[in-house]
Amino acid sequence: MELTKREESEAQRRQVMMLDDKPGVLLEEAKPFINLMMQYKCAIMEVETKLKVLDAEFSQEYNRNPFESIKSRLKSPLSIYEKLRKKGYSVTVNNIERYLNDVAGVRVICSFPDDIYRLADLLSRQDDIEVINRKDYIKNPKPNGYRSLHLILSTPIFLSREKKYIRVEVQFRTIAMDFWASLEHKLKYKKNIEDGEAIARELKNCSDFIEALDYQMQGIRDRIDNAEAGTEEGD
Numbered sequence: 001m002e003l004t005k006r007e008e009s010e011a012q013r014r015q016v017m018m019l020d021d022k023p024g025v026l027l028e029e030a031k032p033f034i035n036l037m038m039q040y041k042c043a044i045m046e047v048e049t050k051l052k053v054l055d056a057e058f059s060q061e062y063n064r065n066p067f068e069s070i071k072s073r074l075k076s077p078l079s080i081y082e083k084l085r086k087k088g089y090s091v092t093v094n095n096i097e098r099y100l101n102d103v104a105g106v107r108v109i110c111s112f113p114d115d116i117y118r119l120a121d122l123l124s125r126q127d128d129i130e131v132i133n134r135k136d137y138i139k140n141p142k143p144n145g146y147r148s149l150h151l152i153l154s155t156p157i158f159l160s161r162e163k164k165y166i167r168v169e170v171q172f173r174t175i176a177m178d179f180w181a182s183l184e185h186k187l188k189y190k191k192n193i194e195d196g197e198a199i200a201r202e203l204k205n206c207s208d209f210i211e212a213l214d215y216q217m218q219g220i221r222d223r224i225d226n227a228e229a230g231t232e233e234g235d
């Protein structure tokens with residue numbers, strides 16, 4: 001019998017719960033878990049606001065936007081569960097806070113590579129932000145061709161009774177890198193693809209094209225900007 005996608009993920013979830021040596025642990029800890037998720041949501045809002053402020057200033061000063069869009073997400077309880085188990089930790093609220101960096105995720109999609117570095121730099125230098133980790137998969141792409149700049153930031157959130165620092169993973173990519181990553185993501189989660197290896201090779205080729213394309217487009221933008229600046233000076 002073929003299971004629908006929904007039935008499959010429900011069956012998977014039940015199986016995972018049964019495998020846990022402390023069944024129902026998530027339920028027991030539901031309240032602190034929900035509270036922690038609320039805090040991650042607030043941290044996402046803080047980081048989004050910081051990025052939008054930079055965007056507003058940029059468009060005012062330079063007449064262009066440093067990013068095209070922002071996509072944010074909270075990691076699902078099942079993914080949290082699976083990641084903690086994979087790392088060998090039991091599933092507790094304390095361990096989520098202690099060992100996971102990407103429960104709160106913000107993805108910033110830029111047009112050009114230099115906007116990525118400028119934005120990441122401006123965000124990292126804000127005095128209430130601490131950079132916990134920085135992985136530059138643009139300068140050092142993964143062997144499969146994955147490119148993005150990842151920052152793990154610790155940002156304060158201001159609750160009624162306390163100020164708390166929460167970790168947020170911010171991924172910066174160009175539009176083309178994002179296009180590539182969504183297609184590659186599909187390959188990762190598809191099992192038993194016949195020509196999987198050939199597809200992986202082709203994806204790696206596409207990633208190299210994308211790098212060339214991103215920098216070529218950036219070069220064209222620079223030439224247009226310089227031509228515009230020259231015209232203004234001549235006016």
Ligand code: 0O2
Nearest residue numbers: 075079100101102135142144146150171180181182184185
């Ligand atoms: P999802 O479904 O996006 O949440 P760490 O968090 O540091 O313990 P990791 O995986 O070493 O674990 O961190 P890394 O390399 O910084 O990757 C974190 C995220 O980047 C992944 O989250 C993906 O979103 C993205 N990513 C990393 N490598 C690839 C890749 O090869 N292809 C694609 N499409 N995305 C990638 P998750 O939790 O794996 O998944």
